[in-house]
């Protein structure tokens with residue numbers, strides 16, 4: 001058991017930090033709890049009283065306006081969840097069955113599932129050690145080596161499939177370094193869809209994450225920075241795409257007072273008014289959540305600064321993170337050591353979490369094309385998320 005003493009000392013040091021910053025837990029301390037301290041009750045009650053609890057109603061429209069105004073996106077289209085938002089976003093920019101889509105190997109499974117649900121194949125690429133998101137330089141080298149540019153577009157030379165989109169994801173709220181990625185995408189003429197599910201409230205060079213690509217997806221699942229129970233949104237600055245997003249997510253029904261005419265196969269993905277009511281109340285509290293999450297992150301960063309074996313993952317330079325989940329990295333990444341540390345933290349009630357299993361290691365994605373994933377593999381073995389609920393920094 002050569003690792004045991006070192007792991008014990010990391011666990012002890014982390015437990016000290018947790019006790020000092022957020023602890024000790026009263027029973028268990030979840031990773032991220034939603035908070036309903038605003039007008040949730042009154043908005044949801046008003047929604048019920050209006051009888052408009054389903055996909056038509058003033059809260060859905062209001063929620064979309066609030067999202068657009070907050071993010072600076074010209075349009076927001078509210079949908080049932082973040083995965084649906086991503087799926088529709090990919091479809092909007094022309095991802096077709098048989099295409100390939102570049103996604104980070106280090107992401108939540110929804111990023112790849114949305115690609116598969118379009119009939120396309122995810123093509124996994126590596127992460128940047130600072131942002132934890134898609135890394136531009138290795139992607140440039142990988143594309144140079146892998147693709148062929150012709151009148152058909154950009155094709156994977158090995159599989160023959162068209163590369164139809166690039167999907168950077170802003171990991172735990174830390175923005176991806178977008179400038180070099182956008183330049184690369186433009187060079188090849190490949191559209192960018194941002195998976196901004198974790199980054200409501202984050203900015204890159206002063207502009208909101210999710211407003212850089214042609215389209216972006218947000219999520220309002222129960223564990224995200226704001227929640228609608230379940231929910232998501234499509235962001236875009238393109239009026240045509242926004243119109244089409246609304247059409248495709250509302251059964252492609254042609255507006256008419258009574259006739260049911262639908263002009264293509266489409267989805268019933270509209271966010272119910274009831275969920276949007278919750279969302280409107282949550283949006284009012286977002287600035288306060290963000291402020292408390294920054295305070296909590298600063299406390300963690302300060303308390304962790306003296307440790308030799310673990311480091312805090314700060315927001316990347318030039319960005320402002322929403323610090324959705326606070327993240328630390330073991331400086332000697334090792335999955336066994338990571339799991340022993342997690343076991344010690346859970347033992348004391350701190351429900352810390354490892355990062356996701358790399359998507360290329362999941363059974364359904366094992367045979368997908370991929371680049372070298374050295375950094376993603378290191379991050380997988382080294383990253384831990386610490387309890388990050390806004391209420392921990394009251």
Ligand SMILES: *Cc1c(COP(=O)(O)O)cnc(C)c1O
Nearest residue numbers: 081082083108110111197219221
């Ligand atoms: C949460 C999340 C999604 C999907 O959101 P749901 O609303 O749960 O469908 C997509 N991508 C990432 C990276 C996420 O964290």
